[in-house]
Amino acid sequence: MDESSGQSIYELLTTLWRRERESEGLVKLPEDFARRVQEYVGSVKHYLKVSDRQSLSYELKRAELEAVTSLLNELFGLRLRKILNLVLQEGSPENLFDFESRIYLNLLESVKEYRRRVRELMVSVAYRDWREIKSILVPVYFLKEHGKIVTPDRRAYGPFKPGDIAVLPPENAKILEMKDVVRVLRVLEPEHGKKGD
Template sequence: MVSLDLAKLRELLEMELSSNELTDLDEEFYEEFDSLMKALKIKAESSKERGEEIEQQLYLSELGIAEKLAREIIRARLHKIVDMAVEGRPFNLVGDEKKIFSIIATFIHREEIPVLEEEIQVKETEEVVFKTDKRIFTAYLMLQDIPKILDEHLREYGPFKAGDLATLPRTLGHILTQREAARRVSISY
């Protein structure tokens, strides 16, 4: 495949949308797309550092268009991959699409997918961990008496009296503020 650019992405999308079968993509399509995105981001940053706002906006616009085109290509290909998995015939799959086909076909045939479950658990624990330099607690001022309440993890909070100030998970705080039982107060230091 020739170097990937917006024109080539548009052409690939048109081919993908006009065919009932997966179009033949180069094995390195997804890697080339990642390289294109990285190059556009670097060009936008470089333009920003040089004070070229119009040039920066141009690269950011190209970046947005490239993301939308790729998303549509992927969406069209995924629909076709699901159809192929139902029919049991892989054709023109590249890179991770082969894994996706395999997982979907395994699911359709009601077989176990043990590797997938382990990968999902690892990703979930990675997503939960985050760090901040400035601590911000969400506190709520209780506007009425509230008995003990449970959050989605079945942790108990309360009971609270009207006028109490308490730090609560945002999910509980949101519910209490919607019901006008509490008012949100931000505390930062």
């Protein structure tokens, strides 16, 4: 095993950990980062498997592996805290590592769903004696510009500018809501025969 490979991965992790700790944003990880860490851990584990467990070199390699593992956990712990803050702020992250992108999007979707349900709860309390008007089409408010929409039944809607309100088929409204192009609106009316508080 190349003695310098362990040292270089340790130095790399130390540098990345220090930069991650000092930086407000996520630090860019090297493209070959995962491969280098996997190769290093694999080679050290192989070395430990074939070495004499009573030797000093075995103990040093085991301690080195523990230090690298600890640094790796601390590095990604720092990154996770930053990602969680970005999710809560609904910010646009830079320098996400490959698996972090998927996790960021999943967390962001969960937070948006949580906030949507809180808004619905607040509306349901404020308008508890009101009911939603059901319709075949869904009213939406456009947050971003969007071109013409052609539905499966060949009806055309749009184009739209930010601030436009339109009614769309439910499938189209849901897709555009997931892409943060629109916000779905609920249309309410007071229930007849109920007295207000």
